[in-house]
Amino acid sequence: EPEVTQTPSHQVTQMGQEVILRCVPISNHLYFYWYRQILGQKVEFLVSFYNNEISEKSEIFDDQFSVERPDGSNFTLKIRSTKLEDSAMYFCASSELAQASGGELFFGEGSRLTVL
Amino acid sequence: QQQVKQSPQSLIVQKGGISIINCAYENTAFDYFPWYQQFPGKGPALLIAIRPDVSEKKEGRFTISFNKSAKQFSLHIMDSQPGDSATYFCAAYNTDKLIFGTGTRLQVFP
Numbered sequence: 492e493p494e495v496t497q498t499p500s501h502q503v504t505q506m507g508q509e510v511i512l513r514c515v516p517i518s519n520h521l522y523f524y525w526y527r528q529i530l531g532q533k534v535e536f537l538v539s540f541y542n543n544e545i546s547e548k549s550e551i552f553d554d555q556f557s558v559e560r561p562d563g564s565n566f567t568l569k570i571r572s573t574k575l576e577d578s579a580m581y582f583c584a585s586s587e588l589a590q591a592s593g594g595e596l597f598f599g600e601g602s603r604l605t606v607l
Numbered sequence: 608q609q610q611v612k613q614s615p616q617s618l619i620v621q622k623g624g625i626s627i628i629n630c631a632y633e634n635t636a637f638d639y640f641p642w643y644q645q646f647p648g649k650g651p652a653l654l655i656a657i658r659p660d661v662s663e664k665k666e667g668r669f670t671i672s673f674n675k676s677a678k679q680f681s682l683h684i685m686d687s688q689p690g691d692s693a694t695y696f697c698a699a700y701n702t703d704k705l706i707f708g709t710g711t712r713l714q715v716f717p
Contacts, residue, residue, distance in 0.1 A: 524704075533696065534643075534705075535707070536704040539704060541703075547703045582651070584650075589703070593639075596641075597653075598650030598652065600648070601650050
């Protein structure tokens with residue numbers, strides 16, 4: 492069964508360092524998302540991406556965050572200068588159709604980011 | 608208005624019992640209400656979903672009941688099994704994002 496894959500599974504970094512989280516969405520999917528989950532809390536939307544541009548972003552997704560689809564298969568989330576409060580599980584998700592059209596969202600297993 | 612409120616926070620059920628998780632929302636623009644199941648160390652996985660033009664949807668042991676006028680929806684798990692032990696999130700769709708509830712940790716004991 493096709494799946495969304497994410498790397499790394501766990502990354503530990505020092506505050507102020509740049510981090511890149513990588514995702515390989517399901518191959519025929521066109522809509523891409525990043526969500527995050529702080530330990531024990533709810534899953535929060537960060538950003539949606541379609542047709543090589545951001546379609547929507549949350550207030551969490553400030554200037555230190557960026558997303559890119561550099562080569563047609565990978566979808567990356569960059570955090571420019573990490574803060575302690577960025578420690579969370581980051582989930583990549585993809586869907587074949589827009590959710591407004593009934594597209595099912597498939598999540599990866601997540602990348603745990605720990606900022607020291 | 609963008610929130611989805613979920614209760615209870617945790618739920619303990621005997622094997623064979625019914626698990627019921629409730630959610631409420633404010634924003635009437637929400638038009639798609641999925642439930643996600645999450646096992647430890649895994650990403651959320653879609654369990655079942657409903658649109659507001661339907662009051663109930665059943666898939667196997669899982670049923671969503673939807674009350675549009677009350678802006679509430681609930682997940683019922685019939686004949687709960689130990690393998691159902693997981694965290695369950697309700698969610699509501701708005702524009703291009705899902706707004707998740709705070710989650711319910713379900714434990715089903717044999």
